[in-house]
Amino acid sequence: MLSRIIVCAVGVMVGMASVRGADDTATNASVATNATKVAALRTVAEQGDAAAQNSLGDCYYTGDGINADKPEGVKWYRKAAEQGCTKAQISLGMCCFMGEGVAADNIEAYKWVLLAGASGSEQAVAARTALAGTITASQRAKAQALAQKWQQEFAQAHPAKK
Numbered sequence: 031m032l033s034r035i036i037v038c039a040v041g042v043m044v045g046m047a048s049v050r051g052a053d054d055t056a057t058n059a060s061v062a063t064n065a066t067k068v069a070a071l072r073t074v075a076e077q078g079d080a081a082a083q084n085s086l087g088d089c090y091y092t093g094d095g096i097n098a099d100k101p102e103g104v105k106w107y108r109k110a111a112e113q114g115c116t117k118a119q120i121s122l123g124m125c126c127f128m129g130e131g132v133a134a135d136n137i138e139a140y141k142w143v144l145l146a147g148a149s150g151s152e153q154a155v156a157a158r159t160a161l162a163g164t165i166t167a168s169q170r171a172k173a174q175a176l177a178q179k180w181q182q183e184f185a186q187a188h189p190a191k192k
Contacts, residue, residue: 064095083110100131119146140173
């Protein structure tokens with residue numbers, strides 16, 4: 031069972047990574063292009079764009095166009111996840127599960143994949159199913175309560191437009 035969960039988690043983390051070129055020997059031009067891409071992404075992310083925050087998290091997590099820095103990647107995933115970005119919620123949940131860039135916390139991991147799963151994302155549902163087998167019923171209940179609290183706070187902060 032644990033090996034199946036690890037395979038699932040690795041698959042999700044690989045899915046988080048930006049697609050990289052087949053040739054790992056980058057030219058100066060491509061390095062400059064990647065640095066420019068990351069700088070532009072950072073500008074948009076710092077303005078609060080959740081998709082840019084998630085993408086910047088990917089860049090830091092994988093080292094795409096920048097030195098890999100998993101804690102910094104997790105910081106950007108969290109910013110995007112807190113805005114309701116499903117991809118970031120999955121990524122943050124998997125980081126919490128594996129203890130990559132953040133202390134391992136299965137309850138926090140399950141909370142984030144529960145929230146992502148509410149969007150109907152197949153990847154989130156698969157992650158939720160895999161993680162459910164790693165925690166106790168009590169831990170699942172605690173994660174569900176945290177997810178419900180987050181959803182209520184999010185709904186209050188972002189009322190639906192009529």
